[in-house]
Ligand SMILES: Nc1ncnc2c1ncn2[C@@H]1O[C@H](COP(=O)(O)OP(=O)(O)OP(=O)(O)O)[C@@H](O)[C@H]1O
């Protein structure tokens with residue numbers, strides 16, 4: 361028998377029925393997802409929905425209680441952040457993307473410092489670090505950063521996120537995970553980050569964009585996943601839901617509708633039987 365169907369490449373990143381339990385809490389419950397290169401998956405949910413738990417699982421900070429994580433179709437055990445990084449899975453964590461009291465250049469090369477000299481004379485090549493940092497940040501269109509010796513704490517929120525994203529891409533990330541990168545930003549700053557997410561996606565990187573801000577997700581997302589109390593409440597593609605529908609979903613809207621229909625049913629049954 362001839363078989364002409366071409367086997368498609370496996371997704372870059374996959375979750376197969378992944379759960380994470382803590383004592384008395386199911387932070388993430390039976391979640392599956394897949395992600396292709398050049399795609400933005402938005403993970404939405406309110407406080408405590410399990411978003412950061414998902415991010416920590418992906419970055420090797422914690423390991424699943426059940427389920428499998430695959431990279432390029434191969435099951436992986438991400439038991440420390442370095443492993444995720446080596447596989448090209450880079451994470452910008454909520455609040456801790458960069459170190460405020462270090463310079464832009466030092467932050468950029470953190471963990472992969474260029475050196476010069478050898479043996480006991482090996483030391484940080486700060487000139488190279490400065491050059492790489494500025495070039496890469498400018499390549500992504502972030503013009504506000506001009507001085508590589510500037511402390512990161514003096515950057516705006518958007519520039520800080522941009523620096524962390526530029527660093528991840530420069531060091532070879534194929535999957536970029538952003539945990540609430542726009543949550544503390546004003547409109548203009550958030551737009552910088554949203555534009556950057558679009559650029560990174562267009563360069564073929566697979567992006568997971570975690571947020572509780574529906575408009576930000578709708579602006580750049582290709583696919584969407586809504587988490588409610590650790591469970592995947594809904595998945596859909598760009599254009600399939602309005603902003604109002606998404607907000608209602610995040611608030612457990614479908615559950616509310618079902619409950620209201622049930623109450624309505626009980627009422628009408630009650631009024632029927634009283635006659
Ligand atoms: N180490 C832990 N021990 C016990 N419970 C935890 C732990 N980490 C997370 N949780 C619980 O798991 C649930 C999900 O937390 P998570 O941080 O993933 O939420 P989130 O969606 O990122 O929320 P936020 O929008 O506030 O960042 C919460 O109820 C949280 O209290």
Ligand SMILES: [Mg+2]
Nearest residue numbers: 411412413454
């Ligand atoms: Mg969180």
